[in-house]
Amino acid sequence: MKLTSKGRYAVMALVDLARFDSINPVSLRDISLRQSISLDFLEQIFSKLKKNNIVKSIRGINGGYILNKDPNDIKLTNIFHAVDEKVKTVQCKKDSKKGCNGKATKCITHDLWDELEVHINTFFENKSLQDLVKNNRDSRV
């Protein structure tokens, strides 16, 4: 299971973006300053977000990024997937017939981790960017 800074920052940056992009594109510099995230790191992250069609870029002066979809249609799952944070709790390869112990049968705890995986993914699938923006409406930076 992975939940690292990359994923955390991705979500943070997108919430920021969603709140400010209504008028103009938002530059990474602004996000960097507002959220205290390294600019270089943000560029790395947004490169991936762009490849996954979550944001669009506008180059040149006054350029920046804008969302490529409705915030309601951007689920946390999508974001994590874009930045390669996989919620993977089982150790074995899902399709393989072998267990994580190298034996022919699944290990003694396989079902448990699988259940947990579903549990967590459900959480991420039910949360959209819009939900997060809504919760932050009153506490503007």
Add this chain to the structure above:
Amino acid sequence: MKLTSKGRYAVMALVDLARFDSINPVSLRDISLRQSISLDFLEQIFSKLKKNNIVKSIRGINGGYILNKDPNDIKLTNIFHAVDEKVKTVQCKKDSKKGCNGKATKCITHDLWDELEVHINTFFENKSLQDLVKNNRDSRV
């Protein structure tokens, strides 16, 4: 968030132990062989489990470990806590007034991670060792 081999092995080993400890203490050697876990690593893990009163040790020949509580009373939460796998999704210190960004206010995604933390912990609190043993009754190694 952490979910590493140590936690996984701890659960795996305890399920194994729970299934075999009815008659005699179970030696780590046996668990090691049955579950394909390094013996040295198991010793490290069981040392912690013992400190947290989850298992008892019986020294000498024919010794081994036995559970220190009813399998129904051993929740996964307890196991993870014992081996220092903390389900910690927020980045900031909970009690601190400062956010993970160093600012005075909580970061824009703090509530989200907090909610996730509760979501996962609930899962672990509702699962006991007994539940896992039950599910493996039919598929004996």
Add this chain to the structure above:
DNA sequence: ACCATACCTGACTAAAACGGTCAAGTTTAG
């Protein structure tokens, strides 16, 4: 035309975490 702004790309790296191993015990049953 120019140039500042902002996106874009890839290589690089210090530090931490992971997944153990190794060594040197101590305790107890048989």
Add this chain to the structure above:
DNA sequence: CTAAACTTGACCGTTTTAGTCAGGTATGGT
């Protein structure tokens, strides 16, 4: 008295993390 099993703590190679650095390229405002 000795072998089996627990006990403790140091150690370490590899991988991942969380960025940094260095150089681009595109574009629009003046």
